[in-house]
Amino acid sequence: MKGLLSGLVRTIAIFVPVFLVATFVTFALRALSGLSPAHLQLGESATPETVAKIEHEWGLDRPFLTQYFDWFGNVLKGDLGVSWFNGADISRLLLEGAIISLSVAGLALIIGVVFGFGFGVLAAARRTTWVDRAITGFMTFISVMPSFVVGIALVVVFAVALGWFPSAGYIPAERGFGVWLAHLVLPAVALSFDTVSDVARQLRSGLVAAYRENYVTGAVVRGLSPRRIFFRHVLRNGMGPALTVLGMKFPNLLGGAVVTESIFGMPGFGQFAADSAQRGDVPAVQGVLVVSVVLVVVFNLLVNVILVRVTPASARGV
Numbered sequence: 001m002k003g004l005l006s007g008l009v010r011t012i013a014i015f016v017p018v019f020l021v022a023t024f025v026t027f028a029l030r031a032l033s034g035l036s037p038a039h040l041q042l043g044e045s046a047t048p049e050t051v052a053k054i055e056h057e058w059g060l061d062r063p064f065l066t067q068y069f070d071w072f073g074n075v076l077k078g079d080l081g082v083s084w085f086n087g088a089d090i091s092r093l094l095l096e097g098a099i100i101s102l103s104v105a106g107l108a109l110i111i112g113v114v115f116g117f118g119f120g121v122l123a124a125a126r127r128t129t130w131v132d133r134a135i136t137g138f139m140t141f142i143s144v145m146p147s148f149v150v151g152i153a154l155v156v157v158f159a160v161a162l163g164w165f166p167s168a169g170y171i172p173a174e175r176g177f178g179v180w181l182a183h184l185v186l187p188a189v190a191l192s193f194d195t196v197s198d199v200a201r202q203l204r205s206g207l208v209a210a211y212r213e214n215y216v217t218g219a220v221v222r223g224l225s226p227r228r229i230f231f232r233h234v235l236r237n238g239m240g241p242a243l244t245v246l247g248m249k250f251p252n253l254l255g256g257a258v259v260t261e262s263i264f265g266m267p268g269f270g271q272f273a274a275d276s277a278q279r280g281d282v283p284a285v286q287g288v289l290v291v292s293v294v295l296v297v298v299f300n301l302l303v304n305v306i307l308v309r310v311t312p313a314s315a316r317g318v
Contacts, residue, residue: 015297023075026289027068030060030282037084058084071286080287085279090287093272098291100170101269103180104260105253107188108195112249115192116199120242121235123200124207135200143197151190151263158186168265187264195249203242210238247303251296 037058055061059070074081080090123135159167165186173180211234254269261271269288276284 012301015301019293019297022293023072023290024068026286026293027071028064029286029289031064075290080290081283083276083281083284085276085281085284090284093284094269094287094291097267097269097272100266101254101261102295103173104184104187104191104266104268105250107181107184108191108253109246109250111188111192112195112199113246116196116242117203119196119200120203120207123204124211124238125230127204127208127211132204136204139197139200142193143201145193147190147193148259148263150193151187151260154186154190155263168263170266170268183264183266187260187266190260190263191253194252195246198245198249199242202245203239206238206241207234208238210234243303243306247300250299251292254292254295 037054037060052061059067071081078091080094082088083090083093119135119139123132126132155167158164166183167186169183171179171183259270260266261268262274269291273285273288276288
């Protein structure tokens, strides 16, 4: 318990300043971009007088730090402001899109964990055999396949040719769990390939290294069963690299959602971010970045807690 608390404190001590710096850089986007709500609303008909008037209405003529602290205070209360494009509440728009994107990313993460751990354990258990070589080669192959190529191929085969899954769109879970899941499967599989590959390879390497440790040799000499040796000693000490990689993969899943959601016609978080950036809707882009930072920080915090909990080396701060 003490190791868990100390690990949690260390993680928070790292991520709090990261969050503060990230929000400051995010807010500085407007000043760096030179964009204005007046240009977005009025287009080429904007004059210096109308620009000044609209920027005053939005409070953009105040000192930069005053604007930042007001905005940051609202962010801490969950208020991300309103869109320059249509005046809609950004928090509500992001929530609607985040539900879709997190559903896809969550399923992709589950696929990555299940198949990554499965392939990694099998390769380590059959190390130096043809099974190990075949899995390693297959993982290398799928790791270089872009998600948009995989997505298009999945649509052609499983949606168009076989008709097993819908080719595009999104149906909320309230309208039926089966229909909701069917719309998530193909984009989630397309996103999961890289996660499956990296988790499997890192887990395989970690387990093989753990098998070579002296404590495993001692356990064999004491007559412990292979199953007990694997679960009690090898897996706990060898899964650290795979969990670390898993923590770094979550941002990739969110980033990959931009392309995947375009292919599958899903109005998710990534599609909202891309549309907002194209329109020059700075408050919406800032909201997307803040939510992304929060999601990544929270996920990495969970991964670090799991690392401290299940791997002895992490609990000792190694």
